[in-house]
Amino acid sequence: MKHKKAFEIQFNWIFVLIAGAAILIIFTLVIFKQRSLSESSTNSIALRSMESVIDGTSVSTDTSSLIAVSDLSIEVDCGKISIGKISKQYPRLVLFSPSSIKGNKIIAQTMSFSAPYKSSNLLFMTSQQIKYILIGNSDLIKSINKSLPSEINKENFSSYDPSKIRNSNNYKVRFVFDNLDVSPLGLPPSLSRMPDGDVSALKITGNLDKGSVDFYENRAGSFVSKGTSYYIGKAALIGAIYADTLEHYECNMKNVFAKHDIVTKVYIGRTNGLKDDTSLSGECRQAYSNSVSYISRIESASNILSDNLPLSESEMNNIAGSSESLSIQNKEAQKFSCPMIY
């Protein structure tokens, strides 16, 4: 009898233990699931607000704004934006930015890409926690300094003096040099302990209309070249400053030229329409006739640039040269009171 009672008490305890454990497991599972769901939901809300920011800013030209966001790390890749485990593909995205944007304040800027007519709005984004150091006192550097929004964490030095550069706990630092050979320059002692790749430099050779850009990254205390690319127009040059890698810059430019190719095809149709209209004067039709060949050259160069990487210098020069000739024809059309080409 005594044995039976002891068994009964023991069984009760085992039963309570199993039921309790089952309840605890259920609640633990629910809590973990809820936590991961809430994390993904926060990330997807942040991604959606990024999308709205991109949509909103990309339709307005020459604007800059400071946007408050959740304190998350946004990873930007070629045609892809990721926040945590949530990512979304944007095959034709034109967003010049560092590979990671951290902090709760994002600076967004837009500039139109024109060669010579506007074909797209370039969107630039960066974090206030990234420092931009402009070296030089040339007109080019002054113009770049003026074009970068005041909200950006930027400094301008007339010459490169490593001892003057302070470390203000930025997670990335980007130098911009005007036609100064970067390779022999050592990293400032204050930044020498920053991880490889977090200090980058851009060497500009050219002017606001066209030129080349050399990308550098820090490796073991010095700047190492990562390659050269090309730009036409101020907007593309500013894009090269925001994009911290050559690959990111070229991927965006490829998308810019894909759009430029489409818009150029529209201009070919429009100019042919103007050229074939017999009600217009001979001078007008001559200007349109000359323009069609320049626009066609721009179209073929844009098509090549949108299909091939690395960007070809000769095709970039083709676009720059034809744009100049086309702008002369546009002025010519204006002079004779003809409908303008663009």
Added chain:
Amino acid sequence: MNNKKAQIQIFETIAVLVVFFVLLGIGFIFYTKVIKSNIESDAAEISQSKSVSIAQRAMFLPEIQCSEDNVPKENCIDTLKLDSAISVIPDNPLYYYDLFEFSKITISEIYPDSSASAKTLYNRAAPNDYKRQFKTRVPVTLYDPLTKTNKFGMIEIVTYTK
């Protein structure tokens, strides 16, 4: 006697557990219903904001926007550009699908010739499971560069979402 008492106790515990799990189940069903309705209302909100974005993109399309010496004019459509864009856009379906997804963009003249037929700039029919439809109509100026005349028109953007 003791055996019966123990059995009753075990049944009591099991009954408590059953009631507990039933209540837990009811709570869970209620919770999922609330979550589901929240998701549905979020989806409707996302669809609406997506349609606004698409309308915004269409309104500022450099392919059709008027410009004078490279200065774009808002709410103005260049009719020569429009005719050219109508033939260029179908050749780049993937590019424009990324921009406009499943939608239809038409431009029509309202004044002086309201009987003029509407021009379809983009049209991508939605699959059957796209049940929501948002219509945005924006008045615009239709500028003809050949005659240098302006007409009143309307751009209508119909977007289809799930």
